[in-house]
Amino acid sequence: MSIMSTPRLAPTRPARSLLARSLQTPPRSARALRLEFKRNAVPYVLPLLAAVFYFNAVRTADGFPPVWTLRASTIPDQMLFEFTAFAGGLAAWAGSRDGRRKTVDLVAATPRPAWARQGIALAGSLGWLLLAYLAGVAVLYVQTALQATWGGPPLWPVFVGAAGVTAVAVIGFTCGVFFPGRFTAPLVAIGVLVLYQTGFREALGVTATSGTYALLSPATNPPGVDAGVYHHAAPDLSIVQVMFMGGIAVALVGVLGLAPELRQLASARSLGSPRAALARGDGWLLRAVAVILVGSGVAASSTAFALAGTAKPDAAGGWEIPALHSAAGDRSVPATQDCTSSSGFQICVHPAFGFYLDALAAALDPVAAEIAGLPGVPAGAREVASVSGGQDVQSGIAANPAVFEFTAEHVGTMFGQFLGNGQDPVGWREGFQQGLLDAFLTGRAPHAGPGPAPLGPAQQAVEDALLTAVRSRPLNPGATSAGLSAAAQRFAALPASARRAWLAALLAALRAGTITPAQIP
């Protein structure tokens, strides 16, 4: 039997078993990633991160009413802050592993390129961090879903937070690769936190005239209480932020791919021969990909930076970027208001604030009963959007039909009323009562612009008396002068019918400001 006549069945068996084995066993990178997940330092820190998340993000979100846009603002404002510290530090820790252990030269001899090894280490850290981040988002959103009465979860804040965590982790990892050492992790954590706080400070003071580049910072003031309720929250700024942070991450991943060449350039021996270092025959494809990534990342970040500079305030109180803005998003969000009229005084609010309806009725009904039947008295109260044409809307009595209109932000001289009534329910109730009486006694219509002027002395005395009559206390500290207090006490001591008769006769003069406290019976 010659070699040529050897049956061909023999070699097929190992081939088949090899194929079967390759199908059963995961690829090498998957195994390396599994090992990286097992040995990564992030899980050790997860309990600590969870505790900080509870105190910082969950408790802050609990302090807001269950309105989706408002609650979601805690993701870039609070969650990202705490994740920033640990993402930067732990990624730097993972990145500095080879350098810390002095094994850079040892692993350089392995067949895998350094980029692949570093990519697996980065993916391990980033995977854990993003899992923890998404778990945190799920906690916030599930809690909000159980309490909210209207709307759905906004996704752009989640994308901004994920881009932030990714960018910070890649920054930390790159610092760890290039500056390995025991101090790298804490210093990176501190550095990114200071950067975050600096961005926050700049974003707080940003105006259209002072330059809008600080809008790239994901941290800023919480939005208005009814942001995203009457109008869609424009995603323009979120898109730019994701583009900016994603660009930084992509560029730094590219820099990691060039790490061996950059190290070679930095070493004294090859200083002055960058061309030789970059034009080495081996791994040119990887280097080309790395250079393309660096270029793409820089281009994305630069574009985002330029776009942020063109931002301008929009009509709903947010920011719009003309190149990204969609006119379809400017349409108001349709919704049928939730109403109640248990005592004939109808009160309507947006369904997103339906949970305030009973408390509002309890606050406004006694005052409405006190002034019922007087000329110009409102037939009900209605909540409207707090921003119109980019300006704050102040409460007042709208004509045809006469309805007291207030917003989630402004009721009389009070602001932020719909942020919550848990801390001071009595003050919250009296704020609404005073807002209704302010509008009634001045005859002021709702308007966009600065806050209302204070009441005149006689108006204030009558308001204090009416508040006293419904067993509330006046909130205005200006009502402490002796003459004004005496007039208020006199008027409050009158029978309800006498008060009503005096008001019916002299309400027009009272609104015109021609009555003095001394003339009040």
Add this chain to the structure above:
Amino acid sequence: MTAAEVLKPPPAPAGAAWRGRYGLRLVWLHLRSRRVPSGILALAVCGALLHVALHWHWAFNSGPYAQQVPLIIEAGAATVIAVTAHSPFGETERSAGRWLPYLRLLAAIGMCGLAIALLQLGAAGQSLNEGIVVLARNVVGITGIGLLCSVVTGALLAWTLPMGYMLFCQYALLQSWTAPWTWPVRPPADRGAWICACAVAAAGLLLFTVRGPRSRLGDAS
């Protein structure tokens, strides 16, 4: 020729001078093995960062936000001290001599004092919210937390717990907490805050001095 001369011990140097010279060498080797010179450089970086942050008004001048950036940097200095506690020798060093606990104590206290001095130098000529007293209290207390953490996680990951505490205190700052164990929030002369910060620092120093940092967990990652 006899072996008498060989067997004779070499002449010992004069007592105090010998002890002083070798003592200094021991201290220097201990500090070098803990990368204390690099740690001092890192503390100087923290001081410079504080100076830049105050000079360029990265922090707010007043209100609850004013303490945020200084607190981050003070916590950074404290984490550097905690990370300096790592020994590359582990168990073997413990059996080598009886001076190790004293050297640990000396290094930790010295670094703490140096951190306060360098941060104060960074804040010199600038308006530091709540002043040097709160700065010192924060550094001392958070260093104690870091040293306690090093006993559990190993010194290389001992920056994590101080970082978590600092993040929590950022929340406490904005919420105006008054509990003394949130000492960065309290005013400079608050006795309870001082007691808490010093107690944590003392506990950290004591445990760190006696037991030393853990040498496995942090290194294995």
